[in-house]
Amino acid sequence: MRGVKTISFSSGRFGPWDVDLAPSVYPPREDTELICRTLSKIKGRGRKAVEIGCGSGVVSMALSEMGWNVHGYDINPYAVACSRANIEKLGYSGSVVIDEGGLGESGWRIPDDVELVVWNLPYLSPPEEGEPLLEPIEEASMSDIGGKGWSFELLEYLNNHGSENIVVVALFRIEPDSPSTPSDWSNSGWSCRIMDSLRMGDEKLGVFCLWKTGFGIPAVKVNSCESTMDYSVDLPAEGWQRIVTDNQVMGRGRRGSIWESKEGDLIASWRINREISELPSPGLLQISVGASVSSLINCDLKWPNDLVSATGKKIGGILIEANSSDRGFRLGIGINSTSRTVEGEFCPGWRDTLGELPRDFIFDCVDSMVSSIIEKDDRIPDNSPLSLQIDSWKALSRLLSRGQRVGYKGKEVRVVGIDTDGFLHIVDRGKRKALSTTDGLVWGFGNNVVTD
Structure with missing residues (x-):
C-alpha cells in the first residue's frame, strides 16, 4: 500500500x-x-x-x-x-x-x-x-x-x-x-x-x-409480603437476586423505624451475594446507591440514606442489612410513587419530580443502577471507592449548594465532604470531624433553624 x-x-x-x-x-x-x-x-x-x-x-x-x-x-x-x-x-x-x-x-x-x-x-x-x-x-x-x-x-x-x-x-x-x-x-x-x-x-x-x-436472572415479583428485606434472605445464594412487591405489610427503615407504603410504590430488596470485604464499605455503598437513584427520580440526597424533595420532604430511602451467619448482605429501596401524609408530615412521590411513570419502569431503572454499582462478573472491574465517593459527594453537594443548613449537637456546622467509608465530614467550631451516625445531626430545611 x-x-x-x-x-x-x-x-x-x-x-x-x-x-x-x-x-x-x-x-x-x-x-x-x-x-x-x-x-x-x-x-x-x-x-x-x-x-x-x-x-x-x-x-x-x-x-x-x-x-x-x-x-x-x-x-x-x-x-x-x-x-x-x-x-x-x-x-x-x-x-x-x-x-x-x-x-x-x-x-x-x-x-x-x-x-x-x-x-x-x-x-x-x-x-x-x-x-x-x-x-x-x-x-x-x-x-x-x-x-x-x-x-x-x-x-x-x-x-x-x-x-x-x-x-x-x-x-x-x-x-x-x-x-x-x-x-x-x-x-x-x-x-x-x-x-x-x-x-x-x-x-x-x-x-x-x-x-x-x-445476566438473564429475572427479579422475583410478588403481590404481597411482610417485608422484602426478610423475603430476600431466602433468595438463591448466587447470582443477581432481587424481590419487588406490590404491597408490603411490615416495611422498615433505619434503626427499626416503620416504612409505610402504598400499592404502586417501589418496594424492593436485593440479596447481594458478595463478601462485604470485596466491596467498599456499606456506608459508602448505601450513599452511592442513593446518589444514583436521586439522579433518576430528580430529587436530592440527604446523608446517609434519604431521598428528599427540594423542600426536604422524604420521597424514599435506602437500607443495608447484614447477618453474621450469611455471606453478603441485603439492600432495600423504598420510593413513594405519589404524595401522601405520614404522621402529619407531607411526603411527595416520584410523580411529583419525574412524572407519570409506571412502577415497573422505575424498578428496572433502579435495578440497573444498583447492579452498575455492585454486581460482580470477572469481565467487569469493580468501581473504585474513590469514584463512588466523588459521585456521592456531587449528589450531596446539590442539596448543600442551595443553602442547606446543618446542625450538630445544637450548633450550626459546615459540611465539607464524604470519605471512602461513607462518613460525613463537618467543620464544627473550627475542627474537622467525621460522623458515622446521625446522632446529634439535624438537617434544617426551609426556615428551620438548627442552632441554639
Missing part, C-alpha cells in the same frame, strides 16, 4: 508495538490507550471476544495479551489489511482473526459463543448539512451517525439476538453530548459502569462496561 507509515504504540502492559498504518486507517491515540487500560483488567482465559472497528489491530492484540481469542472486524478494507499485517508481524495470528465487515453490514453477526464485545465508538459529530465531509471510508469509521448513534444500533442488535451473557466494553464521547450515549443502555435493562475517562481539549471520553442486568 502506498503512503504506509510506521508508528510505535505502548500502553501499560501492552507493547511497545511498531504498527503500520495506511492513510485512511484510524491510528492508535489517547482514546486507544484509555480503552486498553480497562482491557488490562479483564482476563480472557481462552474465551472469545469481538472487536468492532479494529483499525490498526492494536486493541485486538491487547485482548490477545489478556488471553482472549479475538475476531476483529472493520468496514475499511485498508484497516483490515493493516490489522492483518500487524498481527502477523507481531506474532498474534494464532489468537486473532481479522475480517472485513461490521454492524449493519449484510450477513454480519456476532457469534453465539462470544462473551466480550469491544468498540471504540466513532464519536465525531455527524456533519451538518453543508459542512465538509471526510472521505467515505474515513467518515464511516470516525463519525457517529445521526439519531441515537451507533451505540443504539449495537444495543438493538444485542437485544434482538440474545445477549444475556455478553459484556460490552465501549468508548463514548460524554462531553459534549453525542448521539451515542450510555443512558440508552441503562434505560433498556442494561447495567452501565464507567471504568475510566479522559479529557481531550473540549471533549471528554469515557470507557464503559455494559451488560444485561442480572
Whole structure:
C-alpha cells in the first residue's frame, strides 16, 4: 500500500508495538490507550471476544495479551489489511482473526459463543448539512451517525439476538453530548459502569462496561409480603437476586423505624451475594446507591440514606442489612410513587419530580443502577471507592449548594465532604470531624433553624 507509515504504540502492559498504518486507517491515540487500560483488567482465559472497528489491530492484540481469542472486524478494507499485517508481524495470528465487515453490514453477526464485545465508538459529530465531509471510508469509521448513534444500533442488535451473557466494553464521547450515549443502555435493562475517562481539549471520553442486568436472572415479583428485606434472605445464594412487591405489610427503615407504603410504590430488596470485604464499605455503598437513584427520580440526597424533595420532604430511602451467619448482605429501596401524609408530615412521590411513570419502569431503572454499582462478573472491574465517593459527594453537594443548613449537637456546622467509608465530614467550631451516625445531626430545611 502506498503512503504506509510506521508508528510505535505502548500502553501499560501492552507493547511497545511498531504498527503500520495506511492513510485512511484510524491510528492508535489517547482514546486507544484509555480503552486498553480497562482491557488490562479483564482476563480472557481462552474465551472469545469481538472487536468492532479494529483499525490498526492494536486493541485486538491487547485482548490477545489478556488471553482472549479475538475476531476483529472493520468496514475499511485498508484497516483490515493493516490489522492483518500487524498481527502477523507481531506474532498474534494464532489468537486473532481479522475480517472485513461490521454492524449493519449484510450477513454480519456476532457469534453465539462470544462473551466480550469491544468498540471504540466513532464519536465525531455527524456533519451538518453543508459542512465538509471526510472521505467515505474515513467518515464511516470516525463519525457517529445521526439519531441515537451507533451505540443504539449495537444495543438493538444485542437485544434482538440474545445477549444475556455478553459484556460490552465501549468508548463514548460524554462531553459534549453525542448521539451515542450510555443512558440508552441503562434505560433498556442494561447495567452501565464507567471504568475510566479522559479529557481531550473540549471533549471528554469515557470507557464503559455494559451488560444485561442480572445476566438473564429475572427479579422475583410478588403481590404481597411482610417485608422484602426478610423475603430476600431466602433468595438463591448466587447470582443477581432481587424481590419487588406490590404491597408490603411490615416495611422498615433505619434503626427499626416503620416504612409505610402504598400499592404502586417501589418496594424492593436485593440479596447481594458478595463478601462485604470485596466491596467498599456499606456506608459508602448505601450513599452511592442513593446518589444514583436521586439522579433518576430528580430529587436530592440527604446523608446517609434519604431521598428528599427540594423542600426536604422524604420521597424514599435506602437500607443495608447484614447477618453474621450469611455471606453478603441485603439492600432495600423504598420510593413513594405519589404524595401522601405520614404522621402529619407531607411526603411527595416520584410523580411529583419525574412524572407519570409506571412502577415497573422505575424498578428496572433502579435495578440497573444498583447492579452498575455492585454486581460482580470477572469481565467487569469493580468501581473504585474513590469514584463512588466523588459521585456521592456531587449528589450531596446539590442539596448543600442551595443553602442547606446543618446542625450538630445544637450548633450550626459546615459540611465539607464524604470519605471512602461513607462518613460525613463537618467543620464544627473550627475542627474537622467525621460522623458515622446521625446522632446529634439535624438537617434544617426551609426556615428551620438548627442552632441554639
